[in-house]
Amino acid sequence: MRMRSKRWTDQELANNPHVIKDAEEKKGHWAEYFGNDHPIYIEVGCGKGNFISKNAEKYPYINFIGIEKQHTIIGIAARKAGDLPNLALIETDAKDLNELFEVGEFQRIYLNFSDPWPKRRNYKRRLTYREFLVSYRALFGEKGEIFFKTDNRSLFEFSLEEFSADKWLLSHISLDLHHSPYAAENIMTEYEERFSSMGMPIYRLEARFGVEPDPMPSSAVLPAADEDTETPLAIQAAE
Amino acid sequence: MRMRSKRWTDQELANNPHVIKDAEEKKGHWAEYFGNDHPIYIEVGCGKGNFISKNAEKYPYINFIGIEKQHTIIGIAARKAGDLPNLALIETDAKDLNELFEVGEFQRIYLNFSDPWPKRRNYKRRLTYREFLVSYRALFGEKGEIFFKTDNRSLFEFSLEEFSADKWLLSHISLDLHHSPYAAENIMTEYEERFSSMGMPIYRLEARFGVEPDPMPSSAVLPAADEDTETPLAIQAAE
Numbered sequence: 401m402r403m404r405s406k407r408w409t410d411q412e413l414a415n416n417p418h419v420i421k422d423a424e425e426k427k428g429h430w431a432e433y434f435g436n437d438h439p440i441y442i443e444v445g446c447g448k449g450n451f452i453s454k455n456a457e458k459y460p461y462i463n464f465i466g467i468e469k470q471h472t473i474i475g476i477a478a479r480k481a482g483d484l485p486n487l488a489l490i491e492t493d494a495k496d497l498n499e500l501f502e503v504g505e506f507q508r509i510y511l512n513f514s515d516p517w518p519k520r521r522n523y524k525r526r527l528t529y530r531e532f533l534v535s536y537r538a539l540f541g542e543k544g545e546i547f548f549k550t551d552n553r554s555l556f557e558f559s560l561e562e563f564s565a566d567k568w569l570l571s572h573i574s575l576d577l578h579h580s581p582y583a584a585e586n587i588m589t590e591y592e593e594r595f596s597s598m599g600m601p602i603y604r605l606e607a608r609f610g611v612e613p614d615p616m617p618s619s620a621v622l623p624a625a626d627e628d629t630e631t632p633l634a635i636q637a638a639e
Numbered sequence: 640m641r642m643r644s645k646r647w648t649d650q651e652l653a654n655n656p657h658v659i660k661d662a663e664e665k666k667g668h669w670a671e672y673f674g675n676d677h678p679i680y681i682e683v684g685c686g687k688g689n690f691i692s693k694n695a696e697k698y699p700y701i702n703f704i705g706i707e708k709q710h711t712i713i714g715i716a717a718r719k720a721g722d723l724p725n726l727a728l729i730e731t732d733a734k735d736l737n738e739l740f741e742v743g744e745f746q747r748i749y750l751n752f753s754d755p756w757p758k759r760r761n762y763k764r765r766l767t768y769r770e771f772l773v774s775y776r777a778l779f780g781e782k783g784e785i786f787f788k789t790d791n792r793s794l795f796e797f798s799l800e801e802f803s804a805d806k807w808l809l810s811h812i813s814l815d816l817h818h819s820p821y822a823a824e825n826i827m828t829e830y831e832e833r834f835s836s837m838g839m840p841i842y843r844l845e846a847r848f849g850v851e852p853d854p855m856p857s858s859a860v861l862p863a864a865d866e867d868t869e870t871p872l873a874i875q876a877a878e
Contacts, residue, residue, distance in 0.1 A: 520859055523858060529856075530856070554858065557812045557813060558856055560812050560844075561809055561810050561812055564808055564809035564810070565810075566852075567806070569804065570799055571800050571803070573800055574796060575792050575795065575796060575814060605799075613803075613804035614804075617769070619762060619793065620759055620762045624759060
């Protein structure tokens with residue numbers, strides 16, 4: 401989504417302490433910047449910042465860095481950042497991650513409602529295309545994890561294949577996030593709030609490398625999405 | 640689905656040449672039985688046989704073996720088998736595959752609308768549970784492939800995770816098979832015809848091991864499901 405530049409955007413981006421102007425100089429020094437060695441989670445394409453600022457509020461012992469290439473949009477995200485010490489924002493492109501981080505400097509990537517690039521000939525631009533996955537993997541180092549959600553069915557199908565082709569371990573998959581066991585913990589993006597209120601399903605997955613699969617599938621651990629499909633414990637015992 | 644035994648079932652199963660009575664004795668000798676060394680594809684849970692008999696008709700140079708544990712149901716499948724020389728049916732359970740086949744004796748498994756076992760405590764009974772995948776893998780030998788489809792969202796989510804945990808390579812995924820590029824080639828089961836006519840989505844995937852991933856994702860090769868999302872070639876050229 402593109403927006404016309406708002407009059408206050410330049411001023412907000414210039415003055416807001418969450419917006420990192422010399423981000424390349426922080427490469428290798430993010431722990432120093434945050435003043436602690438907490439894990440760092442980044443959101444590639446943080447949009448207006450609802451997701452990342454709510455996460456930063458909810459999880460004070462995680463540092464969050466939001467990356468967004470659209471000038472006006474990240475201006476809005478900056479306004480929402482309040483006085484959260486564990487939140488930083490960078491106006492840049494996903495392609496530039498190498499210039500912002502040393503290998504192993506962050507532990508998780510969120511990809512929320514990334515551009516689906518629906519035309520076939522553009523598949524290499526999708527942020528879950530295997531060449532992107534390879535580059536994320538290189539930057540993660542020994543292990544890493546990506547939390548991905550989208551409303552776009554084709555992008556989700558494509559992403560499942562790409563993660564699999566690059567040998568990531570898939571788990572915690574939902575084809576209808578808002579009616580799943582993951583809904584309770586889910587923090588929505590602005591786009592997600594609007595889109596899901598129309599009743600359309602949201603798809604999500606977690607992808608990891610460098611770790612062993614859990615011995616139990618997620619669905620055997622999580623509370624059931626629809627308790628109707630479960631027999632109450634009292635009846636189970638009597639069966 | 641269980642059905643009352645039909646009066647003609649026993650007779651059909653006794654006399655129909657497609658129904659293999661001494662299946663264990665064919666172990667290691669299936670090529671001999673079919674009289675050729677064509678690939679062998681098996682369907683675990685072939686139900687009333689629509690899918691497998693139509694496949695056998697369409698692909699005469701593949702041998703098909705349908706396995707079904709329900710007596711009356713496989714009787715119906717036997718009736719449909721006509722005079723197809725490349726089709727065999729066995730009344731038995733998925734757990735008995737080891738007793739029917741030598742390692743490497745078949746090349747593909749179809750799992751169509753397998754019982755979802757929706758209660759969490761029953762997850763080990765689902766035919767895509769990782770212990771089943773490990774046993775299929777052992778029986779395939781060096782490489783193998785499973786084609787899976789279901790109308791059950793939770794079973795599909797579970798299966799994606801299980802295939803991934805056991806390191807199968809996922810491809811050709813659709814979350815709405817009947818409105819996907821795979822629809823044209825799709826052969827429906829009886830259950831699928833009834834279910835999809837109600838407008839519910841069918842999920843499908845292919846899972847392989849022992850092969851390298853294709854360098855191109857399926858979605859970059861296949862015709863688009865929804866041509867509306869594609870720009871006509873003439874316009875693309877002008878862009």
